[in-house]
Amino acid sequence: MNRIFIPTIVILIQFLHVIQLPAQNRAPSVYLDYKDYYDGDIIMNTLRVAEPSPLYTYYNAMCFGGGVDGGGYCGMQNAPEGHNFIFSLWDPSSVHEAICADYVGAGTEIANFGGEGTGLRSINYKVNWLPNQWYTFVTRVWNLNDHSYYGFWIFDHTKNNWNHLVTMNYPVRNLKFVSRTSAFIEDWMGNGQNVREIHRKNGWKRKIDSQWFAFNQATISRISPDAGCVNFIENYDGGVISNEYFFIKSGGLNTQSLNNISGTTINITNNGKDPDFKYCEINNLILKRNIDSLELHWDVNSSKSPQYSYTIELYNNSSFSGTPITSYTEIKPHARQAKIKISNSLSGTFYLKMFINDIFDIRSNYLTNVITENYNVNTNVDVSVTPNPASNILFVTGLNEIAKISIFDLNGNLLYGKESDNYQIDISNYQVGIYIVKIETANWIVTKKFIKQ
Numbered sequence: 001m002n003r004i005f006i007p008t009i010v011i012l013i014q015f016l017h018v019i020q021l022p023a024q025n026r027a028p029s030v031y032l033d034y035k036d037y038y039d040g041d042i043i044m045n046t047l048r049v050a051e052p053s054p055l056y057t058y059y060n061a062m063c064f065g066g067g068v069d070g071g072g073y074c075g076m077q078n079a080p081e082g083h084n085f086i087f088s089l090w091d092p093s094s095v096h097e098a099i100c101a102d103y104v105g106a107g108t109e110i111a112n113f114g115g116e117g118t119g120l121r122s123i124n125y126k127v128n129w130l131p132n133q134w135y136t137f138v139t140r141v142w143n144l145n146d147h148s149y150y151g152f153w154i155f156d157h158t159k160n161n162w163n164h165l166v167t168m169n170y171p172v173r174n175l176k177f178v179s180r181t182s183a184f185i186e187d188w189m190g191n192g193q194n195v196r197e198i199h200r201k202n203g204w205k206r207k208i209d210s211q212w213f214a215f216n217q218a219t220i221s222r223i224s225p226d227a228g229c230v231n232f233i234e235n236y237d238g239g240v241i242s243n244e245y246f247f248i249k250s251g252g253l254n255t256q257s258l259n260n261i262s263g264t265t266i267n268i269t270n271n272g273k274d275p276d277f278k279y280c281e282i283n284n285l286i287l288k289r290n291i292d293s294l295e296l297h298w299d300v301n302s303s304k305s306p307q308y309s310y311t312i313e314l315y316n317n318s319s320f321s322g323t324p325i326t327s328y329t330e331i332k333p334h335a336r337q338a339k340i341k342i343s344n345s346l347s348g349t350f351y352l353k354m355f356i357n358d359i360f361d362i363r364s365n366y367l368t369n370v371i372t373e374n375y376n377v378n379t380n381v382d383v384s385v386t387p388n389p390a391s392n393i394l395f396v397t398g399l400n401e402i403a404k405i406s407i408f409d410l411n412g413n414l415l416y417g418k419e420s421d422n423y424q425i426d427i428s429n430y431q432v433g434i435y436i437v438k439i440e441t442a443n444w445i446v447t448k449k450f451i452k453q
Contacts (some may be wrong), residue, residue, distance in 0.1 A: 024230035027192035027251025030238060031184040032218040034203065039176040042206035042360070044138040044275060045183060045215065046157075050197035051131035053078045054251075056189030057196045061137040063182040069094050070175035072119070074137055074152060075183075082125045087139070087152040089168055090119040097171035102149060103334040105165040122152070122166040133158045136202065140308070140359050141175055142331060148175035151333050153306055153359065155277070161302045164333055176208065181215070185250050192232035195252025201245035201268065204275050210361075212274040218246060222262040240266050278304040280358035285367040287352065291408045291436045291447060296354065297337045298367070305358040307333050312340055315351045320368070325350065333359065385437050389451035396423035396439065406438040427452055 036043075045061045057078045065071030072089035089099055099120040101110045107126025113119055129135055134157040141150050148170040154163045185198050203215025220238040223229075237257040238248040246266060249255055281301035288295040300307050309331040313324040328340050355366035383398040396405060405425065407416040415435070416425060427435075430452045437448045 024228060025190040025192050025232070026226075026228040027187035027194070027196065027232050028226060028229045028234075028236050029184055029186045029223040030236050030248045030250045031182055031221045031223070032200065032238070032246060032248060033221060034181045034183075034205075034215040035217045035219075036181050036205040036213050036215065038205060038207045038213055039178050040205040040207045040213070041142065041176055042138065042140045043177050043181055043204070044136060045181075045203040046134055046136045046201050047076070048134045048199040048245075049076070049078075049129070049131045050199065050247075052194075053131050054187075054191055054194035054196055055080060056187060056191060058184075058186040058188055059196075059198045060182075060184045060186065062139070063184070064139075064177050065179050068178060069172045070141065070148060070150075070170060070178075072150070074139060076129050076135070083129045084123050084125045085127055085129065085154055085165060086121065086123050087150075087166055087168075088113065088119055088121040089150060089170060090117045092170065092172050095171055099171065100169045101166060102169040103151075103164070103167040105163060105334075108165050110166070120168060122168070124165050127154060127156075127163050127165065129156075130158075138359060141177065143174050144331060146173040147171055148173060149331075151308075151359065162304075162306045163302075164306055167333060177205065181205065185248050187251055190228065192229065192235065192251040193253055195235075195249060195255050197247060197249040199241070199245045199247050202270070202275065206360075214270045214272070216270050217265060217267050219263065219265045220248065220261050224262065237261070238264075238266070240268050243269050275360065277360070279362045280305045280307060280356055280364040282307075282310075282354065282356050282364045282367060285354060285369065287369045287371070289371055291438060293339050293341050294352070294371075295337070295339050298354065299336065300356065305360055305362065307335070307356045308359045308361070309333075310335060310338065310354065310356045312338065313353045314342070314371075315353065318351055318370070320351060320353050324353075383439055383446055383448070385448045385450050389453040390427060391453055392426065392428040394425045394427050394437075394450060396425070396437070399423055399439075399441075401441055404440045406440075408436045408438065409433070 043062055047061050049059055055078055058075060060073055060075035063073045069092045074087040077084050077086055104110055108122050108124040110122050113121045136155040138153045139150055141148055149167055150170060151167045152165050185196055205213045207213055222236055224233060232251055235252055235255040236250045237255055238261055241247055281304045282298055284299040286297040309329055311329040313327045315324050350371050352369045352371060353366050356364045386395050386397060404419040406414060408414055432452055434449060434451055439446050
């Protein structure tokens with residue numbers, strides 16, 4: 001396997017420390033190489049750190065794409081600042097554009113790194129991890145606007161909740177996870193006298209045909225020779241426990257494998273056909289109707305698989321049958337609100353349906369709402385706004401009764417609202433553009449557009 005990204009992927013934020021580490025006292029770096037010889041769009045792995053966990057240890061969950069565009073890694077670290085989750089991508093070699101963050105989760109810090117290649121790194125101490133507890137790491141790649149986007153999520157099995165930590169915008173299109181996936185354990189400071197151990201299970205790759213491939217087989221490898229590990233180079237172990245999970249162990253004064261196990265292939269049994277997580281759930285939909293748009297706010301159940309995209313549909317019947325009047329879908333895992341344009345001629349009662357798809361492409365429940373407000377109840381009312389275009393004063397003509405007049409911009413923001421029989425409105429301070437006038441009486445409602453010049 002191509003080892004371009006080893007022997008030290010390490011904590012890139014700590015790279016200078018590696019240069020200064022005590023000579024020959026690091027615990028050896030030990031790898032598991034999985035057998036996923038397929039391109040895919042999702043990779044995932046489930047990890048548990050055995051207690052005690054010494055400082056300066058990197059428990060890598062997944063390495064992918066070493067030496068090619070879209071290569072990166074994720075895992076968890078025991079650093080002096082605390083327990084963190086890390087996700088990083090190396091800069092592309094095919095273009096000279098920078099990676100940027102499309103979304104940064106609460107507590108996540110973003111920074112460029114250098115030293116062992118260059119790229120964009122995210123690190124999160126807020127979410128935290130604890131020894132002896134399981135965490136599932138998921139990363140998915142998708143294509144939008146000729147760029148590839150990499151999302152990164154953590155599921156805490158003890159707290160039963162998901163966290164979306166980061167989405168990175170990678171300036172190369174149509175990327176996939178194209179190489180075999182690896183995982184490793186590493187001492188980046190040089191305290192090899194302390195043993196460190198990690199357990200791994202329920203690893204998967206979703207292939208491009210949407211079939212799931214389980215990480216049931218892996219080869220153990222130890223980096224050797226390694227001058228920084230001379231004093232502890234044989235102090236490592238690995239294998240399978242109870243046919244349930246892989247383990248790898250490194251460092252410690254007494255850690256010894258029964259045989260030189262580097263190069264040994266090990267297996268566990270996983271009879272599942274795909275990852276077993278509760279399907280996503282959307283709730284608490286709040287809807288606001290503006291002149292020519294709908295504003296929606298919603299929540300997603302954090303104990304169930306996280307959002308990947310959302311879909312909004314409008315129907316002219318309460319059974320939601322037939323073709324929607326309009327339909328809008330956006331891939332935006334972190335979105336919890338949306339604003340969609342609707343036709344000004346859309347009147348009468350219509351019906352809204354909304355649902356999400358999760359990161360595994362499972363559709364959620366759907367929520368509905370009835371929209372009855374009508375902005376064109378009587379299109380035969382002979383009311384005009386003049387002049388059009390207008391510069392300073394807008395006149396509303398054709399009224400013979402008190403009316404409420406409101407002016408909105410095209411984003412639905414209310415700029416003027418007043419009920420009176422004075423139909424001259426000062427618009428001299430309005431910016432150049434298109435506006436909507438809503439005119440309401442006790443018997444009818446009409447809307448008109450005008451241009452401010």
